[in-house]
Amino acid sequence: MDDAEGLAAWAALLADRSRAAMCLALLDNRAWTVGELARHAGVAMPTASEHADRLVNGGLAAEHRQGRHRYLSLAGPEVAALLESVSSQVAPGHAPLRSMAAAHRMRNLAAARTCYDHLAGTLGVAVADALAATGAIDRRSGLTLTGEGRALLGNVGIELATTTRRPLLRDCLDWTERRPHLGGVLGAAICRHAFDAGWIGRIGTGRAVRVTPAGADAFADQLGVVVPSTPDTPGAIYAARGAPRVINA
Amino acid sequence: MDDAEGLAAWAALLADRSRAAMCLALLDNRAWTVGELARHAGVAMPTASEHADRLVNGGLAAEHRQGRHRYLSLAGPEVAALLESVSSQVAPGHAPLRSMAAAHRMRNLAAARTCYDHLAGTLGVAVADALAATGAIDRRSGLTLTGEGRALLGNVGIELATTTRRPLLRDCLDWTERRPHLGGVLGAAICRHAFDAGWIGRIGTGRAVRVTPAGADAFADQLGVVVPSTPDTPGAIYAARGAPRVINA
DNA sequence: CCGACAGTTCGGCCCGCACCGAACATCCGC
DNA sequence: GCGGATGTTCGGTGCGGGCCGAACTGTCGG
Incomplete structure (x- = not known):
């Protein structure tokens, strides 16, 4: 029963178009700044910043602060593998x-x-x-x-x-x-x-x-x-x- | 960009405590009725019925109507494997x-x-x-x-x-x-x-x-x-x- | 020291949706 | 055919959260 809580919390991280776009972007195994992710997802910087918080707190992404930049990357290969698995599963019905x-x-x-x-x-x-x-x-x-x-x-x-x-x-x-x-x-x-x-x-x-x-x-x-x-x-x-x-x- | 849409939609299916509980229940590879799932998830039957709709429409579950019962089961081994993967990923921080x-x-x-x-x-x-x-x-x-x-x-x-x-x-x-x-x-x-x-x-x-x-x-x-x-x-x-x-x- | 830039915090708006109760539709057993 | 049980549909309610603009913090360059 409490597993469900954790599973739902994890899924909720991906259950938003903007965060999903950010995660897919991070699949290139490079570090993106918050601003880049914001432009990529088509949202304002405050929004992307909040999403970044949630991805990091949720264990999906790792952050790396450097000067005035905040770089995000995926937390690890397991996360990447999981994201790829889900993507393949989802792919069949892709929009024209x-x-x-x-x-x-x-x-x-x-x-x-x-x-x-x-x-x-x-x-x-x-x-x-x-x-x-x-x-x-x-x-x-x-x-x-x-x-x-x-x-x-x-x-x-x-x-x-x-x-x-x-x-x-x-x-x-x-x-x-x-x-x-x-x-x-x-x-x-x-x-x-x-x-x-x-x-x-x-x-x-x-x-x-x-x-x-x-x-x-x-x-x-x-x-x-x-x-x-x-x-x-x-x-x-x-x-x-x-x-x-x-x-x- | 539109991949993100699909990924988010898929994740949204699991991003709810009740639906997550239902999916985890279905991991036993048996068919559950809507009522059973409702009791298991701790929600009223109308709520469980709607959740069942979403899981089936989203391709996570298959349904099998028989008389006045509506049985739900996971859509297939790929779905089960994916759910297990996500569960293992999530498991580390499990509640006392x-x-x-x-x-x-x-x-x-x-x-x-x-x-x-x-x-x-x-x-x-x-x-x-x-x-x-x-x-x-x-x-x-x-x-x-x-x-x-x-x-x-x-x-x-x-x-x-x-x-x-x-x-x-x-x-x-x-x-x-x-x-x-x-x-x-x-x-x-x-x-x-x-x-x-x-x-x-x-x-x-x-x-x-x-x-x-x-x-x-x-x-x-x-x-x-x-x-x-x-x-x-x-x-x-x-x-x-x-x-x-x-x-x- | 001062502008420019990257990012965060805050307040407020608004939409989506999870939930339930009540009514309705089916199907079973007697 | 008549209860009783299983599900579904329909309104209505309330909460969460995604979004932005504005103001603020911190960093870099000169």
Whole structure:
């Protein structure tokens, strides 16, 4: 009975359009200031400030005050995973797109994006499929990283952190593809390496990413991934939105 | 931006104490009538009826009308999994127990219970640990059912459905133990077999289960599980609550 | 020291919605 | 067909909370 109280309180944090928008924005694993979140959600700053209080007090977000800025980020990978799960669950009935720009953004998001700290969209699913096809991961009984997979990643230069209690790899239901992509330590390591090696880069300021020409070759040669074509988008479209800044070293 | 709308709408379904209580009740994978849910949540029937409408329209619950009864159940395993995930996330800060009876119920729930259609609590975690210890499942790289595991289950007489798209096995973070127990097809098969073979039985009308004496031997001999002691509880404690009925064949 | 900027606090408005009682609609058992 | 039980519909009430503008605090830059 008192569990219900806690569950309801937790859900209430997401049960508001503005807070939901803020949480989804934070899913890009970067820290946003209150002002940026306010612009993103389309509310005044006092309102966003109150929402920020509730998200932090409710344990959904962490704050990081620095000078006159107050940065918000998600409280942790568990929160991100949960938000993604809920999003995928909700996704089926999504509203029709109203403008060319929105459709363009949607195409970019669907093609390749980050999901907290790993790859998602057509690209993310393609990576998961390629690793399964080459035997780097095995889905016949559960989900496991094979010895060949470890060797492959070692050759590519992807290190897997072993000191964390986080699952090594886990399926994350893709929001647009409705099929699983890879999360966990493995998913994060691949994504990080793809950024570091210049295989991918952000489109504008959102979660969408673009595969670079060199990246397309690298994905194909080193991971056996057939990279889907990326529509790309002039960054100007995003210019109206507040730009989140990265603070973590 | 319109994702936020959907996410908020979904969360709003759970963002009410009464609806949350109803959903948690439905987690026992049985069908409850509106009246039972009303008593369980402590609200009048008209209120519960409206809540039922919203849960069904929102896709969280399915309804099944039969005569003058209207049975509610969770919409599916995905919904159950999501609810369990959220519950585990929320659990850490749980309120202190106010009565002896509540403490008793809590002990029973913590010892052994069902989580939708698989085993949870100390028992559920013990099963997962035992399968890992005997090499039936492998956690070194992801989570897989080994050949030995398949053989073991075959000997015990547990059949694994292969026609479903549901994951064969997956970790489900335990609400009380804060460690994973087994869900998915495997978790459901083990739980079903434990009921069918008389290894476990329900305590009262809730989610709590008790390991029978024969069951304790069977768990130990056939699955290598050291069964934790079950406090057991006189069913009378539960008598005040409305009793859910099982309708599925 | 002073403007500009980021964020917070406060007061007030208003909408949504959870809740109930009463009346109504169904269905069951006798 | 007649109670009695299960649910639903309909008004009405009250509370919570989302929102904003205005005033205030604190920080950075010069």
